[in-house]
Amino acid sequence: MRPTIALWAAVLFLGLQLSASFPDSIVDRSSQNLTSVPGDLPHTTESLDLSCNHIQKLHRGDFRNTPLLRFLNISWNSLEEIDPETFLDTPLLEDLDLSHNRLKNLSDQRYLLHADNLLVLNLACNKFLTMTLGSEFSSLVKLERLALGAKNISVGDFKNIAEVKLHTLTLSLEDNVGYEAGSLKDVHAQKLQIALTRNQKIDHDLLADGLSLFVELELINLIKGYEDLSNQLKARKEIYTSSLYLTNISIKWTHLTYFVNVVLNTSIAHLYATDVVLNELPQRDTDVVRATTTILCPAVAIALLIMILCHRLDVPWYMRMIWKWTRAKHRARMRQVRPEDLVGIEFHAFVSYSQHDADWVHNSLIPNLEGPSGGLRICHHEKHFVAGKTIIENIITSVEKSRRSLFVLSAHFVKSEWCHYELYFASHQRLAQGSDSVVLVLLEPLPQYLIPSKYYQLKSMMSRHTYIEWPQDRAKHRLFWANLRAALQADLPNAPVTELED
Numbered sequence: 409m410r411p412t413i414a415l416w417a418a419v420l421f422l423g424l425q426l427s428a429s430f431p432d433s434i435v436d437r438s439s440q441n442l443t444s445v446p447g448d449l450p451h452t453t454e455s456l457d458l459s460c461n462h463i464q465k466l467h468r469g470d471f472r473n474t475p476l477l478r479f480l481n482i483s484w485n486s487l488e489e490i491d492p493e494t495f496l497d498t499p500l501l502e503d504l505d506l507s508h509n510r511l512k513n514l515s516d517q518r519y520l521l522h523a524d525n526l527l528v529l530n531l532a533c534n535k536f537l538t539m540t541l542g543s544e545f546s547s548l549v550k551l552e553r554l555a556l557g558a559k560n561i562s563v564g565d566f567k568n569i570a571e572v573k574l575h576t577l578t579l580s581l582e583d584n585v586g587y588e589a590g591s592l593k594d595v596h597a598q599k600l601q602i603a604l605t606r607n608q609k610i611d612h613d614l615l616a617d618g619l620s621l622f623v624e625l626e627l628i629n630l631i632k633g634y635e636d637l638s639n640q641l642k643a644r645k646e647i648y649t650s651s652l653y654l655t656n657i658s659i660k661w662t663h664l665t666y667f668v669n670v671v672l673n674t675s676i677a678h679l680y681a682t683d684v685v686l687n688e689l690p691q692r693d694t695d696v697v698r699a700t701t702t703i704l705c706p707a708v709a710i711a712l713l714i715m716i717l718c719h720r721l722d723v724p725w726y727m728r729m730i731w732k733w734t735r736a737k738h739r740a741r742m743r744q745v746r747p748e749d750l751v752g753i754e755f756h757a758f759v760s761y762s763q764h765d766a767d768w769v770h771n772s773l774i775p776n777l778e779g780p781s782g783g784l785r786i787c788h789h790e791k792h793f794v795a796g797k798t799i800i801e802n803i804i805t806s807v808e809k810s811r812r813s814l815f816v817l818s819a820h821f822v823k824s825e826w827c828h829y830e831l832y833f834a835s836h837q838r839l840a841q842g843s844d845s846v847v848l849v850l851l852e853p854l855p856q857y858l859i860p861s862k863y864y865q866l867k868s869m870m871s872r873h874t875y876i877e878w879p880q881d882r883a884k885h886r887l888f889w890a891n892l893r894a895a896l897q898a899d900l901p902n903a904p905v906t907e908l909e910d
């Protein structure tokens with residue numbers, strides 16, 4: 409145990425050093441009514457957020473103080489002009505978000521000539537009339553993701569990125585777009601995303617090219633035209649696309665079942681639908697089963713089950729929870745836990761929480777996990793911390809003796825220093841034991857900006873949505889507890905719980 413503590417202490421020291429350097433490398437100057445790039449940026453800036461300001465122009469030298477800049481977000485400004493030499497001083501720049509500005513001419517983006525390290529470029533939602541990409545795009549040899557939007561798309565528009573091997577091309581289409589068939593032939597990308605706004609249907613030729621040129625196709629915000637879409641899929645002889653994604657969609661139940669039926673008849677191997685709003689669900693008393701007997705797909709069987717469970721309730725919430733629950737169950741089945749990994753593990757989980765949330769933890773969380781329906785062993789500081797040891801020692805022992813660490817997130821948690829040490833240690837444990845050793849429970853909505861930027865780990869875990877939300881609605885509590893128990897369940901050796909001493 410002693411050498412481990414020395415190691416942890418070294419890690420802690422390193423951690424403090426690292427977190428001390430965070431505030432200077434990540435600079436957030438968004439929403440500050442800025443009209444130009446501020447001159448006082450720290451020399452160490454690697455990530456700069458200037459979004460939601462009123463900047464109209466970028467000049468040569470605006471970034472001369474930030475030679476380490478890698479990430480720049482300048483979306484939601486009023487940019488009309490960018491000097492060709494703006495990025496001369498930032499050779500490392502790899503992620504540039506220029507979306508939601510007033511740039512006008514896609515053939516005239518010469519600043520890109522000095523941005524040849526870019527991996528991600530977002531130019532969506534500007535004022536481009538045509539999609540004609542200028543020759544400067546051919547210098548973006550490392551580019552992986554490109555997002556664009558324009559009113560008209562014609563053949564030859566993409567010829568300047570024909571040599572660039574993209575991962576994803578995103579077309580963000582605001583109004584009804586004029587698309588000339590064959591325009592996307594010059595694009596080499598694994599995935600095409602088409603994001604629609606304002607109640608549009610998807611253009612017939614655009615969809616046809618998407619299905620014949622890209623391995624993956626994602627349609628975002630599609631809320632109408634599913635019958636046409638199904639009929640178009642049905643009429644096609646050959647489809648190159650093997651994975652079709654539908655994201656943030658709203659669809660009638662009958663259209664969905666018809667669509668799935670059509671997809672089953674094509675060569676499309678994977679159909680993913682996320683953030684689905686189902687409309688006009690069949691009534692409970694109509695014979696649902698007979699209405700859908702033609703469908704033999706397991707995915708639809710699951711959809712049907714969910715539908716019966718969630719009849720007229722908050723469908724997206726239930727779908728998310730059931731999805732998480734099935735995944736947790738699946739992972740528990742698939743995971744081969746080696747017995748040596750469990751040596752010394754006495755608890756299913758160590759709970760870290762702010763004192764302000766202690767009531768909830770004692771009256772709801774612990775009874776529901778440790779009680780008869782849970783049967784889990786939970787370690788928490790009030791019961792298991794040993795007086796006489798330092799807090800750090802107690803945290804380390806608790807994390808080490810627990811299979812997982814559970815964090816109860818709230819505004820108070822974010823403010824508590826100790827909770828962050830606990831998160832810090834647990835994340836290191838996580839590196840050693842695999843990605844699912846940290847479980848986050850979100851007790852109340854927690855906007856990203858409340859989290860201080862030095863708590864980088866927490867921010868990134870939150871942004872990946874790897875947490876379970878505590879629902880306000882009582883009717884949802886049972887599913888919440890089932891979900892949480894599934895996430896923590898593990899067969900531990902039946903060792904008696906000892907005091908946390910060696």
Ligand SMILES: *[C@@H]1O[C@H](CO)[C@@H](O)[C@H](O)[C@H]1NC(C)=O
Pocket residue numbers: 439440441
């Ligand atoms: C920005 O300007 C608006 C209106 O002029 C004002 O209400 C707001 O407080 C300003 N915000 C900041 C951060 O200065």
Ligand SMILES: *[C@@H]1O[C@H](CO)[C@@H](O)[C@H](O)[C@H]1NC(C)=O
Pocket residue numbers: 438459460481482483484505
């Ligand atoms: C840039 O900032 C905007 C507004 O704050 C945000 O919506 C967007 O996601 C940010 N872009 C990236 C790439 O993080």
Ligand SMILES: *[C@@H]1O[C@H](CO)[C@@H](O)[C@H](O)[C@H]1NC(C)=O
Pocket residue numbers: 513514515516
């Ligand atoms: C766009 O920029 C190109 C290259 O600078 C120029 O030839 C063209 O006339 C511009 N188009 C418009 C509509 O301003």
Ligand SMILES: *[C@@H]1O[C@H](CO)[C@@H](O)[C@H](O)[C@H]1NC(C)=O
Pocket residue numbers: 537538559560586
């Ligand atoms: C866009 O396309 C439409 C029809 O193809 C055409 O009438 C219009 O002139 C085009 N607009 C521009 C700016 O090229």
Ligand SMILES: *[C@@H]1O[C@H](CO)[C@@H](O)[C@H](O)[C@H]1NC(C)=O
Pocket residue numbers: 629631656657658
């Ligand atoms: C999802 O779609 C709805 C309309 O159906 C839209 O209001 C909302 O902004 C979309 N969300 C995202 C993240 O695009």
Ligand SMILES: *[C@@H]1O[C@H](CO)[C@@H](O)[C@H](O)[C@H]1NC(C)=O
Pocket residue numbers: 642669670673
């Ligand atoms: C699927 O294909 C079969 C045979 O090719 C056809 O009989 C059936 O009507 C098709 N179903 C749909 C929904 O297109």
